[in-house]
Amino acid sequence: MNSSKGFKEKIYDITKKIPKGKVATYGQLAALAGSPGAARAVGMAMKTNPIPEIVPCYKVVASDGSLTGYSAGEGIATKKEKLLKDGVTFKNNKVDLTISQWSGFNQ
DNA sequence: AAACTGACTTCTC
DNA sequence: GGAGAAGCCAGTT
Numbered sequence: 001m002n003s004s005k006g007f008k009e010k011i012y013d014i015t016k017k018i019p020k021g022k023v024a025t026y027g028q029l030a031a032l033a034g035s036p037g038a039a040r041a042v043g044m045a046m047k048t049n050p051i052p053e054i055v056p057c058y059k060v061v062a063s064d065g066s067l068t069g070y071s072a073g074e075g076i077a078t079k080k081e082k083l084l085k086d087g088v089t090f091k092n093n094k095v096d097l098t099i100s101q102w103s104g105f106n107q
Numbered sequence: 108a109a110a111c112t113g114a115c116t117t118c119t120c
Numbered sequence: 121g122g123a124g125a126a127g128c129c130a131g132t133t
Contacts, residue, residue: 007130026115030129039115041130046114048131062115069114079114 007033008045015046018059021087022102023095025063032104039063047071058082059102065095 010033026039046057058079070079089096
């Protein structure tokens with residue numbers, strides 16, 4: 001059951017399900033996790049992310065498409081490179097959510 | 108148990 | 121359009 005897992009577990013699970021070439025916002029992940037508005041909690045879950053290798057936290061961007069945080073690699077720079085490598089469309093150093101934002105599980 | 112923190116979001120100046 | 125402040129949620133100390 002979804003509720004059986006901790007909030008962070010849900011966030012990690014959802015983040016791992018983000019398709020290649022797509023990104024999701026913190027608020028979107030929070031909503032999918034069952035707690036809309038918990039965008040900050042999502043960010044903390046990413047920061048405490050135990051395994052960035054299996055949790056593509058770089059696919060998680062701000063509501064504006066701006067890249068924030070990222071504790072691994074060179075930080076934002078690495079995050080941006082990973083997104084470009086995944087085929088995410090950028091616009092002015094930000095992710096073009098109009099094209100690359102994940103539609104959710106109902107894609 | 109209470110208080111502080113933080114990879115957010117939105118409003119206002 | 122950029123900078124600052126307030127609000128919200130979950131986790132950590």
